[in-house]
Amino acid sequence: MNRTVFLEGNRCKLTVLSKDDYEQSYFHWLHDRDVTYYLTRGTYPTSIEQIRNSYDDVSNNPNELELGIINKEDNKLIGVAGLHCIQAIARSAEFRILIGEKQYWGLRLGKEVLQMLIIYGMEILNLNKVWLGVSNENDKAFRSYLSCGFTAEGTLREEIFRNGRFYDVTRMSILKNEYIAHRESWPTYSCILKKPSL
Ligand SMILES: CC(C)(COP(=O)(O)OP(=O)(O)OC[C@H]1O[C@@H](n2cnc3c(N)ncnc32)[C@H](O)[C@@H]1OP(=O)(O)O)[C@@H](O)C(=O)NCCC(=O)NCCS
Numbered sequence: 505m506n507r508t509v510f511l512e513g514n515r516c517k518l519t520v521l522s523k524d525d526y527e528q529s530y531f532h533w534l535h536d537r538d539v540t541y542y543l544t545r546g547t548y549p550t551s552i553e554q555i556r557n558s559y560d561d562v563s564n565n566p567n568e569l570e571l572g573i574i575n576k577e578d579n580k581l582i583g584v585a586g587l588h589c590i591q592a593i594a595r596s597a598e599f600r601i602l603i604g605e606k607q608y609w610g611l612r613l614g615k616e617v618l619q620m621l622i623i624y625g626m627e628i629l630n631l632n633k634v635w636l637g638v639s640n641e642n643d644k645a646f647r648s649y650l651s652c653g654f655t656a657e658g659t660l661r662e663e664i665f666r667n668g669r670f671y672d673v674t675r676m677s678i679l680k681n682e683y684i685a686h687r688e689s690w691p692t693y694s695c696i697l698k699k700p701s702l
Pocket residue numbers: 538539540542583601602603604608609610611612613614615616637638639642643644645647648651
């Protein structure tokens with residue numbers, strides 16, 4: 505399939521999603537309990553109508569950016585990631601990611617996607633802060649945020665109810681000056697910008 509590439513990394517690229525992607529892939533990932541194990545999504549079933557509406561809502565909202573993650577090696581759509589709730593005045597946005605194809609977990613693709621979207625957010629959208637919420641027990645996610653320079657801001661106690669019990673959620677963020685310090689150690693993603701700016 506010929507896809508419009510928005511950001512190109514070394515091992516994956518971030519592409520514009522189509523309604524078909526939502527219906528054929530996203531829809532199934534949201535019904536895979538392993539994928540949504542630590543998320544609030546997946547608690548209720550999602551209908552095809554709802555997933556179509558969700559595509560329309562995101563694509564028509566300039567404060568929402570959701571992209572498909574393509575693994576470059578086999579050109580397969582493996583998940584979605586984006587910047588949400590983009591606030592022009594506070595210059596902040598929420599990062600979200602879901603790799604729905606489980607065989608691609610643990611290959612550090614999530615980390616590459618995170619770094620690309622932080623660079624895009626800071627350099628192109630002129631953000632000052634990227635934040636997120638992560639279940640304290642979601643080890644892969646937690647580690648990847650810490651190793652990219654995110655700082656824990658606080659704990660939202662018993663914030664989500666999943667798998668028959670409550671989970672604490674840690675709210676984390678990275679500020680522009682922290683990103684600039686960390687960016688030095690990240691790979692170069694030539695499609696975005698080679699050097700960070702203040
Ligand atoms: C969470 C998710 C995005 C992580 O992406 P990933 O590509 O699987 O993770 P990575 O390979 O980039 O690994 C990230 C870190 O976790 C570590 N890690 C990998 N497997 C691990 C495991 N089983 N236990 C603990 N840490 C692990 C890696 O070593 C890496 O840390 P490091 O850079 O300090 O070495 C992905 O697994 C996913 O989409 N899961 C389902 C949806 C979800 O939970 N989304 C996140 C919501 S906050």
